[in-house]
Amino acid sequence: MRIDTLLSTIILVSFLVTILMAVGSYAAYKLREARRPRVEPAKPGEESRFFERILADDR
Amino acid sequence: MSIFTDADSVARQIGIAFVLAFLVVLIARYILLLWLGYLHHIESRGRARGDDYMVEPPVSIIVPVYNEEAVILPALRSLLSLRYSVVEIIVVDDGSVDRTLELVSSMVGRHGGTTLRVIAKSNGGKASALNTGIAQARHPYVLCMDGDSRLDPGTLRAAMRHFSDPRIGAVAGNVKVVNRDNVWTCLQALEYLEGLNMARRAQGFLRVVNIIPGPIGVFRRDVLRSVGGYDTDTFAEDADLTLKILTAGWHVAYEERAIAYTEAPHQFIDLVKQRYRWTRGILQALRKRTAWLVLPRRPLIWVSLIAMLFEAVLWPVMNVLGNLLFTVLALSAGAASGVIYWWVLLTMLDVAAALYAVGIEGEELRLVPYAVLYRFFFITMIDVAKLLATAEEALRVRMTWGKLERAGRI
Numbered sequence: 001m002r003i004d005t006l007l008s009t010i011i012l013v014s015f016l017v018t019i020l021m022a023v024g025s026y027a028a029y030k031l032r033e034a035r036r037p038r039v040e041p042a043k044p045g046e047e048s049r050f051f052e053r054i055l056a057d058d059r
Numbered sequence: 060m061s062i063f064t065d066a067d068s069v070a071r072q073i074g075i076a077f078v079l080a081f082l083v084v085l086i087a088r089y090i091l092l093l094w095l096g097y098l099h100h101i102e103s104r105g106r107a108r109g110d111d112y113m114v115e116p117p118v119s120i121i122v123p124v125y126n127e128e129a130v131i132l133p134a135l136r137s138l139l140s141l142r143y144s145v146v147e148i149i150v151v152d153d154g155s156v157d158r159t160l161e162l163v164s165s166m167v168g169r170h171g172g173t174t175l176r177v178i179a180k181s182n183g184g185k186a187s188a189l190n191t192g193i194a195q196a197r198h199p200y201v202l203c204m205d206g207d208s209r210l211d212p213g214t215l216r217a218a219m220r221h222f223s224d225p226r227i228g229a230v231a232g233n234v235k236v237v238n239r240d241n242v243w244t245c246l247q248a249l250e251y252l253e254g255l256n257m258a259r260r261a262q263g264f265l266r267v268v269n270i271i272p273g274p275i276g277v278f279r280r281d282v283l284r285s286v287g288g289y290d291t292d293t294f295a296e297d298a299d300l301t302l303k304i305l306t307a308g309w310h311v312a313y314e315e316r317a318i319a320y321t322e323a324p325h326q327f328i329d330l331v332k333q334r335y336r337w338t339r340g341i342l343q344a345l346r347k348r349t350a351w352l353v354l355p356r357r358p359l360i361w362v363s364l365i366a367m368l369f370e371a372v373l374w375p376v377m378n379v380l381g382n383l384l385f386t387v388l389a390l391s392a393g394a395a396s397g398v399i400y401w402w403v404l405l406t407m408l409d410v411a412a413a414l415y416a417v418g419i420e421g422e423e424l425r426l427v428p429y430a431v432l433y434r435f436f437f438i439t440m441i442d443v444a445k446l447l448a449t450a451e452e453a454l455r456v457r458m459t460w461g462k463l464e465r466a467g468r469i
Contacts, residue, residue: 005390015435015439018439
């Protein structure tokens, strides 16, 4: 095999592997998000259970 | 058999036409961005000479925070060291469940010409926190930033110069990556210089910047209030607000010396998460302006919206497909050396652009070698993530806000 054919084949394979890695990372991200425990947002008019009120201070 | 060969030939011709179009767009894009960016740079240097004589109108700085205990203190210290006379800092705690509120509360009070206040509210998202701060702002100009960003001491002074022009409604700042300690973050540092800031600088010359970045944006308070502040119906509230300001008829400028340092995602999976949100958010913001996209009402704003759509969707498609098609076509035509020349030339183009971007911003030269990995590896991975996010947005797949974990490197 000629050197330019070999190099260009390596380029093509590397490029395809990069695309596959990107798709794999995306799938991993989606999987991680799906597994993350969900916190239900506070309903309208209801304060968060972590809420601690501190008034604006004008000092 | 002959029909199959004809079809094969047509497909090859379409492929060649696409590759040629890609090459033309690639070079035209670089030339346009570099040229407009350079004009902006010259204009910016000229304007900087008048800095000593400018008045300093008072400014309110809004800092929305949610679980920022690792980074909030350096961020606030950077605000207290701004070279500006009258500043009001309003920290809006968006229902943090860590020690953020406690840390911020310890700094409340007057610090020279700067007053620091804190407002605690239940969790409602970043846009809601920013709106709370805007409603409380007492000064006629408002700087909105992220709780995990740090400002350069000269940032505010540099940005405020633009408001001597009554047509300017807002100024976008220059975001830089602070944690340049692995390949991913160095590539992102380069991307901010060569990709994001170069485009913003070019748009800045035309006063139609289409995304005022979350880490640093300065606004006229009345403009913010007249457009209704930040909307909560997109995942890119900064892009959405910018488009609201532009379509309301205001000019949006870019200031390269208004610098904000931000911590970039350390791992690729977090980078995917960030770009997923950016892409879907930008598409959501654009969808709200479909009428502006379809029917150009003001030419420059239309160009800015089209540029946004191009960078979010069309360019990633062209980049991935163009490179893949050229490689496959050249190999199948027996022109293997063409593939090597193609990638060497593209890499040289990226290295030249990196040198230009690093030079114009006085940045670290050590970022330039990363340009070798930039197109082949980094941008391809980012573009694939953008394309998948675009597909999800087209299918209206449900999404939620995710918060990036910060290591406190600012």
